[in-house]
Amino acid sequence: MSEMCPCGALLGESLMPREMAEEGIFSNLLEILMSASSEIEQACKDSNESVDLDTCLLLTAECFRCLRNACVECAKNQHVMRNLGLISTSVHLIKLLHGIQMKEELLLTALRCSLQFLGNIAAGNRDSQNSIWKCAFPDLFLTCLTYNDEKIVAYCCMILFTCLNSEKVRELLDPGNLTVAFHVLKVYKEQLESEWSFLIVTDHLLKCPELVKALYAKLSNQERVTLLELIMVNVNEKNPVTSEEVNVLMTHADFLAGCFQENCEAVLKLTSAADAEDEEALVTIRLLDVLCEMTSNNGQIEHLQSLPGLLETAIDTLRLTHIAGKQAVNIFTATHAMTGQEEISHPAVGFKSHLIRLIGNLCYKNKKNQDKVYELDGIPLILDNCSIDDNNPFVNQWAVYAIRNLTEHNERNQELIAQMEEKGLADNSALESMGLEIEKRDDKLILRSVRKKPS
Incomplete structure (x- = not known):
């Protein structure tokens, strides 16, 4: 069975055809998506405009499926798509899709495939990550992190995790951007199976103490408990190796x-x-x-x-x-x-x-x-x-x-316990259960450790 990437595209045997794709294919897909954007935008502005949204959404989803699969572990295609402007076009289209007042499966599929595409074009590609961040942060993340669909939220977390680095984490300190970190924590709390939200917190957010302080101040007590539990996991699992x-x-x-x-x-x-x-x-x-x-x-x-x-x-x-x-x-x-x-x-x-x-x-x-x-x-x-x-x-x-x-x-502390036992202020049986006993040497009371006898 072929290996699957996080977004569901086949790897391995399908790699060669992907590498052979020509720029013209992606240019054609870009034109289709731009046309779809225009139609959706017009439909949103004029409710009387006759637009076949079902066909438009179906076509949009298929375009993103193709793009999604074509850029899996393929730096060449990622580079071509980015230079053509597919990232900015996709982000714009996602925002339009979010504005459509319908919750049908066709809309959800188009949104999911579009986010999967952004996740795949960002994977292992710093230039694409920077481009997505420039186009999408923070608005797109705020929109998708609060969307009423677990898959859309999960794909959004995947993109955010992929794009984050130490510099971008510090951008979250801005009061307007701190909400992104807040919603990531909320996603983890409400969707405990969301691996991406967990990784965002443990691998990125917790590495910025200033962000943790700022976030902690904004959280409810219940949310603070969740954050502290994640800090506990981080403390238990990771032994710091660098200064x-x-x-x-x-x-x-x-x-x-x-x-x-x-x-x-x-x-x-x-x-x-x-x-x-x-x-x-x-x-x-x-x-x-x-x-x-x-x-x-x-x-x-x-x-x-x-x-x-x-x-x-x-x-x-x-x-x-x-x-x-x-x-x-x-x-x-x-x-x-x-x-x-x-x-x-x-x-x-x-x-x-x-x-x-x-x-x-x-x-x-x-x-x-x-x-x-x-x-x-x-x-x-x-x-x-x-x-x-x-x-x-x-x-x-x-x-x-x-x-x-x-x-x-510490002889003073030893002597205090010994004196307490002699005066009956310390329970001798309790001391014995601790493996300790009082011994008198030259009129001085000594607390010493003893081996327990086998029962």
Whole structure:
């Protein structure tokens, strides 16, 4: 079976006839499309004008099919078509087609084929991409991204992805053009199978921190959650290798840490069952998830550990949620009543676990942050959250991780925990479950790691 290009044209065995096409063929097709444009334009201006739109649309679609197939992986034909002016003619015709007040299949087919042609003439051809951008941006993209047809939207995203580069992404920063980025994100949210919209965001938009900031400011809380989920995917899948990629990630981290610090208390709205789906709180939860992933990467952790206020915010938020869970029964109340069969679907499940994880990450081999947690009375707080809690899966494991990072080469933190255990302020069984024990040496209490005995 022959390989197919993204727009459906056959490759391989049909390549030679395509290469042999003469310029006259494309000139004839151009004339037909220009004639069709004139007739459609006249019909739009004068509703009394007798124009056979069905035949016109059918002919237009067939012309674009021919052009679409002729320029697949054929630089010669792409060059000829571009020089003839087929790109500008096509963009003009697409705008006319959009203005026709009908939603019949013939119109949709003509629109789809026209966009497929633009996608194929742009593929691998920078000159064609620049020409399309000059003729089509932003109006054509705004029109097609909001069209009530999934295929037209998908083909539009394909063209946009193909044409974008770092310079063109920066053009999206213009307030009038930012709407294009907004609609791409909306397409991804509403059409999760749209691979092109996903690639536009992850491969282009997220590489411009200024654009991410500008877009984030314009989004609703629900849309911010979608953007943060895409950032999470990007952080998980890509390890930056160039200094530019590292700088981009650091700028994202600075911005998202600032957003978390500003909005962290919104999560307390979730103590009310009526606000279980509060969108501002959901943004806070997703911000924390992204920061946990970012601080788990050894390549960037030192920068993130030095961000002003982030560690203090994490400790303060842990304290607030811990107090809220003790004052009344809510999602932040520690519970161990499940049989193992149930699942809690509340969005704040695991929130305190992730706060402890973030604190542990920020203290990894960092004496300054270890001491800061001591000064903020964060160690007793973490120890008070280390018991099994169905609302916070793996909280014990993250507490182990955090305590070990807090006590590594830090005698003052070790001594504090040892004194707490001696005074009964720390649960010895909890310490044992962490693989830690208190030992007295020369009237000094030492916290040390022990091997667990096999059960």
